[in-house]
Amino acid sequence: MSHDAVTTSPGELDLSSPGRMSPRQRANLTRGIQYGILVLVVILVAAKLDWQSFNDNFLSLEAVRKVGGRVPRALGNTLIYTLCAFILSLSLGLVLALMKLSQVTVYRWLATAYIEFFRGLPALMVVFAVGYGVPLALGVKLPNNITLKVALALGMVSAAYLAESLRAGIQAVPKGQVEAARSLGMSHGQTMVSVVIPQAIRIVLPPVTNEIILLTKDTSLCYVLGLTTAEYELAKQAREVLKEPNGGITAFFLIGACYLIITLPLGFLVRRMERSFGKAK
Amino acid sequence: MASTITGRPVVQITGLHKAFGDNHVLKGIDLTIHEREVVCVIGPSGSGKSTLLRCVNLLERPTVGSVQVLGVEMTDRDVNIDKVRTHVGMVFQQFNLFPHKTVLGNLVLAQVKVLKRSTEEATAIALRNLEQVGLAERQAAYPSQLSGGQQQRVAIARALSMDPKLMLFDEPTSALDPELVGDVLAVMRDLAQAGMTMMVVTHEMAFARDVGDRVVFMDDGMIVEDGPAAQVITNPRTERARVFLHRVLHPTEVDDAELGQTDEIRAQAHPPAQRSRGLLPGGHGDAAVGPLKHKDH
Ligand SMILES: Nc1ncnc2c1ncn2[C@@H]1O[C@H](COP(=O)(O)OP(=O)(O)O)[C@@H](O)[C@H]1O
Ligand SMILES: [Mg+2]
Numbered sequence: 033m034s035h036d037a038v039t040t041s042p043g044e045l046d047l048s049s050p051g052r053m054s055p056r057q058r059a060n061l062t063r064g065i066q067y068g069i070l071v072l073v074v075i076l077v078a079a080k081l082d083w084q085s086f087n088d089n090f091l092s093l094e095a096v097r098k099v100g101g102r103v104p105r106a107l108g109n110t111l112i113y114t115l116c117a118f119i120l121s122l123s124l125g126l127v128l129a130l131m132k133l134s135q136v137t138v139y140r141w142l143a144t145a146y147i148e149f150f151r152g153l154p155a156l157m158v159v160f161a162v163g164y165g166v167p168l169a170l171g172v173k174l175p176n177n178i179t180l181k182v183a184l185a186l187g188m189v190s191a192a193y194l195a196e197s198l199r200a201g202i203q204a205v206p207k208g209q210v211e212a213a214r215s216l217g218m219s220h221g222q223t224m225v226s227v228v229i230p231q232a233i234r235i236v237l238p239p240v241t242n243e244i245i246l247l248t249k250d251t252s253l254c255y256v257l258g259l260t261t262a263e264y265e266l267a268k269q270a271r272e273v274l275k276e277p278n279g280g281i282t283a284f285f286l287i288g289a290c291y292l293i294i295t296l297p298l299g300f301l302v303r304r305m306e307r308s309f310g311k312a313k
Numbered sequence: 314m315a316s317t318i319t320g321r322p323v324v325q326i327t328g329l330h331k332a333f334g335d336n337h338v339l340k341g342i343d344l345t346i347h348e349r350e351v352v353c354v355i356g357p358s359g360s361g362k363s364t365l366l367r368c369v370n371l372l373e374r375p376t377v378g379s380v381q382v383l384g385v386e387m388t389d390r391d392v393n394i395d396k397v398r399t400h401v402g403m404v405f406q407q408f409n410l411f412p413h414k415t416v417l418g419n420l421v422l423a424q425v426k427v428l429k430r431s432t433e434e435a436t437a438i439a440l441r442n443l444e445q446v447g448l449a450e451r452q453a454a455y456p457s458q459l460s461g462g463q464q465q466r467v468a469i470a471r472a473l474s475m476d477p478k479l480m481l482f483d484e485p486t487s488a489l490d491p492e493l494v495g496d497v498l499a500v501m502r503d504l505a506q507a508g509m510t511m512m513v514v515t516h517e518m519a520f521a522r523d524v525g526d527r528v529v530f531m532d533d534g535m536i537v538e539d540g541p542a543a544q545v546i547t548n549p550r551t552e553r554a555r556v557f558l559h560r561v562l563h564p565t566e567v568d569d570a571e572l573g574q575t576d577e578i579r580a581q582a583h584p585p586a587q588r589s590r591g592l593l594p595g596g597h598g599d600a601a602v603g604p605l606k607h608k609d610h
């Protein structure tokens with residue numbers, strides 16, 4: 033509301049601000065500074081690094097040859113543990129989500145109690161409990177199957193997180209969708225299965241993907257169950273490799289990279305699915 | 314449409330009250346709709362039109378009173394509500410098509426799940442109904458790829474695929490761009506002419522006058538006028554209906570002095586017999602309503 037603005041003749045804005053850069057010039061300068069910092073850091077790291085030691089430790093082909101044969105089995109185990117845990121997590125998570133949305137108060141309480149309990153405990157403790165505590169305490173004898181135990185422990189924890197995401201997804205489906213389905217004579221169950229859940233899946237795809245990635249990494253906790261060589265998953269295999277003489281850190285990182293072999297394609301797949309859902313939205 | 318009513322009653326509402334908590338929305342509604350009759354419900358926003366319509370297929374549960382549809386008491390808690398609803402089609406202001414299904418998928422779903430028709434039979438019926446609303450060639454499209462007018466016609470076809478005996482419409486053209494309204498109204502008029510029993514909440518006065526057999530004017534949760542369409546729209550008996558119709562038909566003529574007067578009028582049981590100027594001069598009503606464009610498919 034300055035007087036200058038009033039006195040400027042109509043149709044002419046006074047934009048001159050002496051000594052100041054235009055927004056475009058300022059943006060260019062900021063970008064220049066960012067590139068400068070990047071180049072500086074790269075030069076510093078390259079100069080400070082002991083390249084001989086780096087080659088020995090990170091790029092040792094001999095080490096790769098030594099462990100290479102054991103990697104596929106570990107990768108396969110990680111995949112199987114993750115998949116089984118996720119199947120349990122999704123099924124149980126969906127049941128819990130529906131319980132939280134139930135008309136029956138007791139179901140809502142039970143679901144809430146479960147979710148709060150398993151979200152609050154470290155996953156490691158649950159794996160431990162499933163492996164040793166529960167069989168001792170309850171006298172039940174779980175079959176001595178690692179896949180089953182891992183899937184049970186991690187699936188139960190993951191279900192607690194997934195239940196909240198699924199519930200939010202179900203509630204995000206517009207009320208009009210339910211009304212349209214019900215007005216066509218569809219029952220509550222039919223409406224859920226054919227109308228609400230398919231739309232909720234699209235909504236929860238990102239958080240569910242997240243949960244799968246977390247599960248993949250959490251399979252590393254199964255070492256507390258005591259694994260035979262054939263049951264090693266990636267993280268356990270990597271620790272074993274580190275113990276070997278001149279196994280070196282190369283093999284360790286090679287195995288670490290295998291996690292990315294799982295998670296990167298998963299992210300890619302999900303982005304493709306989201307795009308294909310695009311028009312059906 | 315002949316206004317002589319002969320058919321059996323399809324909807325019989327008596328002493329209907331509906332409250333949301335302390336908000337008393339419907340205050341004693343009595344309404345009967347006969348077979349092949351087209352009843353248009355008009356009235357100001359918030360007067361309870363949608364709530365009344367939704368009480369008919371029990372999307373809202375009445376607080377007090379009786380709603381009989383096709384001879385079934387809907388308020389009976391043990392009634393098979395899903396079964397009754399298959400005979401009562403509903404069309405929403407916001408279309409509410411299933412976005413994850415194609416047009417054909419939208420029409421087939423409930424036929425297969427609820428009526429247990431085979432997929433082939435359901436598809437044949439769906440295509441016949443899409444034909445009727447002029448959209449057979451869009452059967453593979455997803456709802457988001459259609460215009461609002463097309464979506465609403467698909468929604469009508471979806472309801473018709475269940476072979477309903479009664480169709481409920483809740484402001485079916487209110488969410489549409491003006492140039493798309495005509496297509497939807499044309500479909501509805503064809504339906505009326507084919508003898509469908511219809512209850513239509515609408516602000517399209519031309520449609521109400523030309524297609525409706527009866528017009529019901531609601532205000533403040535009550536039915537204020539109920540009579541032959543042409544009479545209620547062009548020559549309303551009550552002041553409240555006159556004010557409402559004037560505002561709908563001549564929206565640019567509401568002057569500053571009049572602002573908020575609908576509330577005043579609503580508060581008075583018997584509004585003043587005369588006002589400074591006639592709100593809906595006789596004879597001008599027709600011109601204001603205008604003709605309903607005829608559109609063939
Ligand atoms: N589900 C609901 N919960 C609470 N209040 C509602 C609900 N639906 C409608 N109402 C209230 O009922 C009144 C009438 O609404 P409605 O029937 O939609 O009127 P209209 O369709 O004539 O505009 C409004 O005051 C609205 O706020
Ligand atoms: Mg409404």
